Amino acid sequence: MRNKFLETGEAGFHPVRKIKVVLSGLAFAVRYDFSVTYKLFLSVAVLGVFFLFRQWVDFLLLAAATAMMLQAELFNSAIEALCDFITTEENHKVKVIKDISAAAAGICILLWAIILLVEGYRVLHFIIGS
Numbered sequence: 459m460r461n462k463f464l465e466t467g468e469a470g471f472h473p474v475r476k477i478k479v480v481l482s483g484l485a486f487a488v489r490y491d492f493s494v495t496y497k498l499f500l501s502v503a504v505l506g507v508f509f510l511f512r513q514w515v516d517f518l519l520l521a522a523a524t525a526m527m528l529q530a531e532l533f534n535s536a537i538e539a540l541c542d543f544i545t546t547e548e549n550h551k552v553k554v555i556k557d558i559s560a561a562a563a564g565i566c567i568l569l570w571a572i573i574l575l576v577e578g579y580r581v582l583h584f585i586i587g588s
Contacts, residue, residue, distance in 0.1 A: 494531050516577045523573040530566035534559045
């Protein structure tokens with residue numbers, strides 16, 4: 459893909475190539491980062507239940523929360539990998555950067571977990587109450 463700022467690379471926009479890059483990055487994260495893997499599979503399972511019971515608002519709310527959580531996890535993993543690539547030695551500034559990144563991911567994970575628990579309770583109540 460052409461870099462418009464550096465004027466390097468191939469010219470033209472290729473949406474299929476963009477999709478391949480996205481899927482490649484997600485596959486890498488799922489394969490090598492357990493925190494991404496289990497959260498993604500847990501969300502897909504609960505989303506399947508919402509889809510099955512036609513709970514569209516719940517489905518969309520959890521899908522949005524899952525997307526936000528995964529995005530935060532992926533950014534956190536990328537920032538940590540970049541920091542580890544730059545220096546393997548213990549560095550206070552790198553620790554602060556990693557801690558801030560983890561805090562941002564943690565906030566998103568907390569919101570995702572709350573939504574997952576509340577919506578899961580509602581679906582369980584719906585199933586048992588019916």
